[in-house]
Structures are given as C-alpha cells and as structure tokens.
Amino acid sequence: xxxxxxxxxxxxxxxxxxxxxxxxxxxxxxxxxxxxxxxxxxxxxxxxxxxxxxxxxxxxxxxxxxxxxxxxxxxxxxxxxxxxxxxxxxxxxxxxxxxxxxxxxxxxxxxxxxxxxxxxxxxxxxxxxxxxxxxxxxx
Numbered sequence: 001x002x003x004x005x006x007x008x009x010x011x012x013x014x015x016x017x018x019x020x021x022x023x024x025x026x027x028x029x030x031x032x033x034x035x036x037x038x039x040x041x042x043x044x045x046x047x048x049x050x051x052x053x054x055x056x057x058x059x060x061x062x063x064x065x066x067x068x069x070x071x072x073x074x075x076x077x078x079x080x081x082x083x084x085x086x087x088x089x090x091x092x093x094x095x096x097x098x099x100x101x102x103x104x105x106x107x108x109x110x111x112x113x114x115x116x117x118x119x120x121x122x123x124x125x126x127x128x129x130x131x132x133x134x135x136x137x138x139x
Contacts, residue, residue, distance in 0.1 A: 023065045034077055036063030042079055044098055054098040059083055076103065
C-alpha cells in the first residue's frame with residue numbers, strides 16, 4: 001500500500017504478490033518501487049499509478065532483499081534470496097515494457113572478505129573463531 005504522508009491517506013494498494021513481502025525500496029528518482037516476496041518473485045511498480053511494470057520470477061527461494069544500484073547510464077536491481085543467491089539485474093525499458101536482464105549471480109554458501117574486522121561477532125564455533133583469530137579478523 002502506498003501512502004500520502006501529507007494527508008495520511010492510502011493512494012494505491014500494490015497487489016500482486018501472493019505471499020508476504022520482505023523488502024520494498026523506492027528508486028533514486030522515486031518514480032518506481034521494487035518489492036521482493038516469499039512467493040519467490042520481485043515486482044517493479046510505477047509509484048504514481050501503482051501499476052505493476054515487471055515481474056522477475058527466476059528464484060528458487062523467497063526473495064529477502066532488494067536494492068537499487070544506479071550507474072552513469074544504467075539502472076540495476078540487486079536481489080538477495082533464501083536460495084543463497086545474490087543477483088544483479090539490469091532494468092531496461094523497451095517501449096512501454098520493462099525487462100530485467102541478469103548481469104551476474106553469486107550462489108556461494110560463504111562470504112569471503114579481505115581487510116575486514118568482525119570484532120564481537122556472535123555464534124561462531126570454537127574452531128571458526130580460532131581460524132578467524134589466526135587470520136586477524138577477530139581479537
């Protein structure tokens with residue numbers, strides 16, 4: 001549902017996801033909204049009219065997060081799913097239609113980081129804590 005903050009009234013109800021929505025984000029210009037859901041889809045909405053402009057359904061698990069990334073001449077959606085993937089989609093408008101082209105995907109079960117400290121991290125096994133300590137990532 002989209003709200004008018006000045007009048008505290010509902011403008012549009014964004015209907016289409018068949019399950020709970022986990023993440024919602026406005027585009028940098030504020031003219032589009034992206035939403036990710038437990039129903040394993042991402043939807044792109046026109047913020048002014050509430051019309052669904054595009055559905056991305058290429059996930060094997062609930063979509064937990066969506067974010068916009070803007071470069072000098074392209075727009076991208078970045079998605080995180082419970083299928084352990086992080087994906088970047090280029091959003092392209094062709095005529096009146098929007099398309100999402102998959103640019104890259106990572107399906108790693110672990111995250112590798114360099115030059116990073118994760119002090120006071122909780123939930124590490126004794127073996128993993130010792131390994132991270134040996135590598136200087138924890139104190």
